[in-house]
Amino acid sequence: MKEHTLEECVRHTLERYFRDLDGESPSCIWDMVQTAIERPMLEVVLQRAQGNQSRAADMLGINRNTLRKKLDHYQIKF
Incomplete structure (x- = not known):
């Protein structure tokens, strides 16, 4: 099984996100990521x-x- 860096996973996911937009305009990418x-x-x-x-x-x-x-902010309780 090939290991991936966090950077590669983020890059791949963002590329897939843009493909899935199918021509729609992206917005608030910074906050989303x-x-x-x-x-x-x-x-x-x-x-x-x-x-x-x-x-x-x-x-x-x-x-x-x-x-x-x-x-x-994220309402995380520990």
């Missing part, structure tokens, strides 16, 4: 950090207050 990536990233990192927000924030390279704001 950010939401699609950020939420699962936060969930997986928090799971890896066993719910420890300080450790998760360190893993993400952001401060704990920023992490808490993002968790509130």
Whole structure:
């Protein structure tokens, strides 16, 4: 089984998204992609950090207050 990088997966998914638009004009791509990536990233990192927000924030390279704001924004409970 061939392994893919995250970058390759995102590129492939975006190319498929544009194909599937079938001539329609895209909009809000930045928000769509950010939401699609950020939420699962936060969930997986928090799971890896066993719910420890300080450790998760360190893993993400952001401060704990920023992490808490993002968790509130996405309504992620741990």
